[in-house]
Amino acid sequence: MVKIRNVEESDLEKVYEIERISFKEPYPKTLLLIYSKICNDTFLVLEDTDEIIGYIIGLVKWRILGHIISLAIHPDHRKRGYAKALIKELLKRFKKHGVKVVRLEVRVSNKPAINLYLKLGFKVAYTLKNFYLDGEDAYVMYRVLE
Numbered sequence: 627m628v629k630i631r632n633v634e635e636s637d638l639e640k641v642y643e644i645e646r647i648s649f650k651e652p653y654p655k656t657l658l659l660i661y662s663k664i665c666n667d668t669f670l671v672l673e674d675t676d677e678i679i680g681y682i683i684g685l686v687k688w689r690i691l692g693h694i695i696s697l698a699i700h701p702d703h704r705k706r707g708y709a710k711a712l713i714k715e716l717l718k719r720f721k722k723h724g725v726k727v728v729r730l731e732v733r734v735s736n737k738p739a740i741n742l743y744l745k746l747g748f749k750v751a752y753t754l755k756n757f758y759l760d761g762e763d764a765y766v767m768y769r770v771l772e
Contacts, residue, residue, distance in 0.1 A: 684719070693728070753765055
């Protein structure tokens with residue numbers, strides 16, 4: 627049974643593991659802990675039979691801007707609609723908090739993620755040159771919430 631819920635501190639080891647295997651430049655565990663404290667309603671995990679298989683971190687800025695900080699699904703569980711479910715739930719929570727615009731950054735080479743965001747109504751705003759430590763550019767994408 628798959629369910630989405632708020633992150634708990636005890637989840638952070640598994641979240642970090644997924645972060646580490648999903649990204650070239652993973653966030654440190656300490657930063658994930660900070661996000662778990664300051665994003666208490668917008669740091670979500672996805673569980674399948676009590677095992678965490680994905681997460682999304684959202685941050686509300688200036689009461690009207692939602693920022694998707696990180697999203698990852700364990701490689702063994704990808705292509706099943708879980709990322710889409712996490713994004714949709716986060717967008718609902720952003721809206722509840724009064725967010726009007728959501729933004730994110732994504733590697734220009736991450737075609738699967740870019741395509742998912744486009745399908746969910748995000749648009750490319752501009753490119754950030756050399757955004758990542760390895761020199762790769764990022765697209766800044768956004769979506770207006772109605």
